[in-house]
Each structure stands twice: as structure tokens, then as C-alpha cells.
Amino acid sequence: MRVTYFGTTTLLFDDGIDQIMFDCHVTRPSLCRYLFGKLSTDEVVADRVIREFHIDRLRGIFISHSHHDHVLDAPYFARRCNANLYGSSSTLNVARGGGVPEATLFSFQDHMEYEVGDFTIRVLPSVHSKPHWYNDDLGQTIDHPVIQPAKKSAFKEGGSFDFYLTHRGKHYLIRPSYNFLEGQLDGFDTDVLFLGISGFSRDGRVRQDSFFRETIDKTSPSLVIPLHWDNFFLPLYGKIKGLPRVADHTEKSISILHDECSRRNIQSIVLQPLAFMEV
Numbered sequence: 001m002r003v004t005y006f007g008t009t010t011l012l013f014d015d016g017i018d019q020i021m022f023d024c025h026v027t028r029p030s031l032c033r034y035l036f037g038k039l040s041t042d043e044v045v046a047d048r049v050i051r052e053f054h055i056d057r058l059r060g061i062f063i064s065h066s067h068h069d070h071v072l073d074a075p076y077f078a079r080r081c082n083a084n085l086y087g088s089s090s091t092l093n094v095a096r097g098g099g100v101p102e103a104t105l106f107s108f109q110d111h112m113e114y115e116v117g118d119f120t121i122r123v124l125p126s127v128h129s130k131p132h133w134y135n136d137d138l139g140q141t142i143d144h145p146v147i148q149p150a151k152k153s154a155f156k157e158g159g160s161f162d163f164y165l166t167h168r169g170k171h172y173l174i175r176p177s178y179n180f181l182e183g184q185l186d187g188f189d190t191d192v193l194f195l196g197i198s199g200f201s202r203d204g205r206v207r208q209d210s211f212f213r214e215t216i217d218k219t220s221p222s223l224v225i226p227l228h229w230d231n232f233f234l235p236l237y238g239k240i241k242g243l244p245r246v247a248d249h250t251e252k253s254i255s256i257l258h259d260e261c262s263r264r265n266i267q268s269i270v271l272q273p274l275a276f277m278e279v
Contacts, residue, residue: 001167004053005225007240007273008069008232009176009196012053015167018117019058021083022163022174024074031233031244038149039068041076041098045236055081059116063087064176065128066094066142066158069232075100075148086114086121090142090158097145108161122164124188128157129178129199164188172279173219176227178203180214192279193221197257198228201249212260223279224261224268226254240273 004012009023026049027042049055058081063071071091075098078085085095086106095105106114108123131138140156162184165172173190178200195215200208216224229250231241242250254270261268271277 001170001172001279002276003192003271003279004276005227005271005273006049007230007236009064009174009194009227010070011174011194011227012055012276013119013165013167013172014057015118017057018119019055020116020119020121020165021055021058021061021077023064023070023176024061024077025069025072025232026236027073028232028234028236029068029072034068034152034233038151039072039155040148040150041073043076046073046076046080048237050077050080058083060084060086060114060121062121062123062163063091064126064162064174065160066090066155068152068155070176071155072148074098078104084116086123088141088159088161090156093142093144094146094155097147097150118167120166122166124162124164124184125181126160126162126175126177126184127179127181128160129196130203164190173221174227175215178211178228180211182214185214185218188219190219190221192223192225193219194225194227195257196228197226197248197253198243199248200253200256208256216260216264216266221266224257224266225271226257226268229254229270230273236273 002014008025011022013020071094075095078100084104092105112123114121137156141158142156146154163174171190172192174194176196178196258268
């Protein structure tokens with residue numbers, strides 16, 4: 001399985017036959033535009049990604065929640081690649097605003113499973129990381145189509161989900177947000193865990209330990225790959241940096257994650273945006 005990381009929480013799984021994308025954010029508008037302007041897909045960047053990474057067999061796009069850094073480019077990719085789009089009712093309203101055909105939209109509920117080629121994707125109820133002033137809309141929904149360009153306030157969280165992916169006997173878990181529901185992952189043994197760490201370093205040690213206990217210890221992966229550590233206000237085709245300090249101390253978060261994985265004899269790898277690996 002080849003997995004390509006496009007920064008934030010955007011992942012492309014490719015088994016050589018079918019491609020599945022989880023979250024869809026490559027435009028990465030600047031912080032100034034995010035705060036004071038309107039957001040829309042940069043089609044030049046999106047087309048470059050599609051061309052350079054040969055995204056020509058995309059069967060489905062699964063969206064974890066509806067903040068802009070997870071869903072902004074999903075309508076364009078769905079249309080451009082003739083892919084189905086799966087998500088909450090809020091995500092589907094983002095898609096409708098982007099002109100995605102209704103027949104290709106699928107609203108998922110907790111614990112639903114989807115078969116796409118040799119992939120089985122199970123949707124798990126989850127919880128977003130702790131809110132801050134810039135994303136204090138948790139639980140709010142998008143009730144009307146979002147037509148781009150749109151203000152950041154249009155992209156409500158709309159509920160959060162994780163994904164448990166099975167492919168030819170191998171298991172992958174994608175947990176985009178730094179948070180946990182106690183007992184949620186009981187019984188979900190995993191080979192590769194993709195783990196969101198945005199905001200991790202700002203939390204207390206007790207809660208950090210609980211997070212590891214409810215994710216790494218519950219799923220027993222052989223490999224952990226951190227997500228949501230890069231500064232998504234900087235261009236994808238540019239110098240990659242960690243999140244601004246107001247959001248997280250990225251180096252500290254990654255260091256703690258590496259130490260905890262090492263203590264458990266688990267491999268951990270930081271995958272750079274635009275890089276891929278066989279897992």
C-alpha cells in the first residue's frame with residue numbers, strides 16, 4: 001500500500017488499483033486570508049497535485065470534519081476526479097455548494113462501513129480537539145450549501161469522525177484530531193496508526209498519558225505516523241514548518257510522541273508533506 005501525505009490530515013491511499021483520499025486540503029490559504037478574506041480552492045495547486053501524483057483512480061474521498069483545513073478542496077477533487085464523497089451532512093453541504101453531483105454524495109453515520117474495491121472503511125464517532133478562539137464552533141453544523149469563496153466561519157466543524165481502514169488483512173486507523181473518547185478504540189487492533197497531534201504540547205501530562213493509553217495502547221500498532229503538525233497557512237509547494245506556537249510546539253509534540261513509541265517498542269516516522277511511503 002502506498003500512502004502519500006499532503007500535510008494537515010490529507011492522505012491518499014493507493015493499492016495500485018484504486019485510490020482513496022482521507023480529508024482534502026492542498027490549497028492552504030494564508031493566515032491573513034483565513035482571518036480577513038474568503039477561502040476557495042486554488043485550482044492551479046489542486047491540478048498540479050492531481051497531475052504529479054497521478055490521482056487518476058480516485059474512488060472515494062472521506063472527510064473527518066468540516067473545518068476548512070479538512071474539507072476545502074474536496075468539492076473540486078470530487079468533480080475533477082469523478083470520485084464519490086463521503087461525510088457528515090455538513091460536509092455534504094460544502095460539496096453541494098461546490099457543484100458535486102448529488103448521486104455521488106454519501107452521508108455517513110457512526111460505525112457505518114463502506115466497501116470500495118479491496119478497501120473496507122469503517123466510520124467511527126470521534127471528538128475534535130479542544131476548541132480555541134479560532135475554531136470555537138464545535139458541534140455546530142452547516143445547514144446550507146457553502147459556495148466558494150466563503151468566509152472561514154462558513155466551515156463549521158459539523159461533527160468529527162475517525163476511520164478504520166482494512167485492506168487485504170492489514171488495518172490502518174486514521175485519528176485526525178488530538179482527543180479521545182474513552183473506550184472508543186477497544187478491539188480495533190491496528191498495523192499503522194495515523195495520529196493527529198495538533199495542540200498536544202499545550203496539554204497537561206496527565207491528559208497526554210490518557211491520550212496515549214486510549215490510542216496507542218488500545219490499538220497496538222507497529223507504526224505510528226503523526227498528522228496535523230505542519231503549518232497549513234504556508235504553501236504546500238514551499239518550505240514546510242511546524243504549526244505556529246500559538247497552536248502548538250511542534251518539535252516538543254513530535255519528540256514526546258517518539259519517546260512514548262520508543263518506550264513501547266513501536267516505530268514512529270514523521271512523513272513530510274508531498275512524501276509517500278509503502279506501509
